[in-house]
Amino acid sequence: MNSELEIHIGKAIEAKTGKKLPNFLVCLLERLIHEREMNTFLRQYGDLDGVSFSKQLLDELNVSVEWKYEERLPLDGRALFVSNHPLGAIDGISLSYLLGVHYGGVQYLVNDMLYNIKPLQSVFLPVNTYGAQKRESVALLQKALAGNMPIGSFPAGYCSRYYDGTIQDRAWKPSFIKMAIESKRDIVPMRFVGQNSSHFYLIDRVWRKFGFKFDLCTALLPDEMFRTRGKSFSVIVGTPISWQTIAESGESAQVWCDRIRTIVHQLS
Known part of the structure; x- marks a missing residue:
């Protein structure tokens, strides 16, 4: 027990x-x-712990996930792997599993509320999406960036919603660009192919239309995870972008952030 x-x-x-x-x-x-x-x-x-726990959860839900263009993954896992965030839960579990198996380990930037899932604490790097970062969280992130473990991130910070007539991430935060340069890590763009249920997006649109401050749809994400039972997903790997190319371009972090977001959404 x-x-x-x-x-x-x-x-x-x-x-x-x-x-x-x-x-x-x-x-x-x-x-x-x-x-x-x-x-x-x-x-x-x-x-179970970390990647093993992630695999067991996928097995429990009968969810399968596979790479597309796995050969594009760098031999050296010391990179920053960034992805869209269509599902808000099972996509993070799936990517943690895939990267963990491929490289023998992984750490993932996640909402700090998820850090309450103790078997995944060895994989998760907690981030406060609503305020200042805790000193302990900053120390964990700095240690991870200085190490050799692959690090995964969802730069949107929130799962995809219905914007401008299509389901997509909200604007990405450029902090991952600065992390890549400072830690000398290449960036690997990835696209997780999938979406939540239609009623999830309907509720979100109605909720935002009335301007409610409480983010109800975030509370619905665990239910969406259980709705993935028996489904199959794929992760499309893009061409890695060297941190030197970004650093020497003279372009701002925001420009590169927006560019990589576009690359991710166009992967097919």
Whole structure:
């Protein structure tokens, strides 16, 4: 039994925000994130760690994922692997698994709330998407960048939504460009092929139309993960871009960020 590994969304939010949610809201969130199913899985497989845990989760959901143009992956895994973020959950699990198997290990920049999944803490590098970074998180990231492990990132910071008549990432943040140059890591663009359910995008559009501040669709992502049962996905690898090319171009980080985002969305 691994009850100490269980997720308790109410306690996690209280620890992060310092505010205790009403019981009815905690119960609603527990249902949205499938807390009971997740904790059953954690009790059963919590002794697994990192990439092994990711594989077991994919197996449990009967999800298959494969590379396209795997030969484009650099021999040296000391690179920064960037991807679109269409699913918000299973895409991160899948990429952690694929890169971890290919290179023997991986670390991934993720929302710090996901750091509560203890079997994945060896893979995850927590990032606060809503405020200042914790000193411990900054130290973990700096250590990872200085090391030789592959590092994965979703520069959008959020999963893809319906924008300008199509499903796509929101604008990417250019911080990954600076990371690549400072750590002397090439950038490998990747496109994860997939999308969430139609009702997810409908709810998001209605929610944004009325201007609600609470991001309901983020709370729906665990449910979307369980909806991927039995599905197959592919990851298209693009041509690596050397950090020297970026550094010597004289162009800004934002220009390169936008360029690589376009490259990723055009991969086929």
